[in-house]
Amino acid sequence: MPGFLSFFRSKYPKKRWIRVLILVLALVVGIPLIWMAWMTSSYYIQIQKGTGISPKQKLLQRSIASKVANVTANQEDLARLVPQGNVPKLGGDQAPVSVVLFVDYQCPYTKESMPAIRTVMDHIGDRAQLVIRDFPIVELHPEARDVAHAARCVLEQGQKAYWRYQELLFAQQDTISSEALRQLASTASVNVARFDECMVSRRYDIAIDQDLTFGERVGVSGTPTFFVNGAKFEGSVDEELFTKAINYFLE
Template sequence: MSLRPPVSEQDHIQGNPGAAIELVEYGDYQCPHCGHAYPIVKQLQEALGDKLKFIFRNFPLSEIHPDARLAAVAAEAASRQGKYWEMHDIIFENQEQLKKSNLLEYARQIGLDLPRFQTDLESSDLMDIVEEDFESGVRSGVNGTPTFFVDGRKYGGSWEPEAFAAFLNSRLKEA
């Protein structure tokens, strides 16, 4: 399956925009498997440096992870204040505590304007962004989290550090 839609300026992109490898993760902030993948992605980013750009798209599985949707909206709300990745990281680093009160504390810790953040948490526009990510995942063949796409193609291999790094390094040699 291929990524639908392709990565655009509307996505949250971390790393070199012109990188040789594009890694997209559809993830759920409350998913334990995504929590396991979080440090692996960080390791890959460190190892590959400017050869990798990383994109995270929201895919909250609300039926089994009741706090995932609000956590995704919180990350989008932080984005409005230029702190998307800071919120993304603090949420994954505190994945067991994603109630609204926790998210407000994380917003305070990363230096957000709290009244603005609280207003944005209720924004239907931000809920729509999360839903658009989810729908794009469905169109792209995502049925669980995390699901990775490498250079626009669904990745079906292991995302354990050694195997994933070997695959990405082989992609670099082809590029």
């Protein structure tokens, strides 16, 4: 900078070189500011017109792409993500996108996420399939295993019965007891005698243990955790993230 000032002092009178210096500094600072303002203005005009994406959307896209690129489960485990047999599910059996959701029916974050998940699945229809697997964390939620077993007992009486029951379970999450599980089964319009027999038998304890073991194997440590075509997402989810995660594989 001293050499720069000396150049102007030697070439121009004092008042003039000061004006020239101010002009040069204004150009150096002003041109980048004008460029940034123009870029910002263009960016938000694109967003308003629907031709651009917001910073949040860009972050979501990068996050999803990163999760897809960094799948840690091996191919054998990925092939076993969707379990065999009678499981809770929504969407098409031949859908190109499979979503496997590990749930704890006593988890507040799972409860928070389910309305968004249901809304997106209703909108996407047969282009994706959602499958529920159990991950009751009894250390945090002592009733979670019984609730998971009750949900499977209701599933015996049909998918529609299960989804009605699931909604009731989350709605009454804070007041769950053995009697409440039975009452909610009645409210869900299932055969309560069959439900009672199933609960006494504890015939789904092994299946719940298998889900827990497999979940831990593929990196599940809390709920909700869901896998979209093998890519793992953890924590609460809103409609935007869930939609983008599925659309990533549809586009």
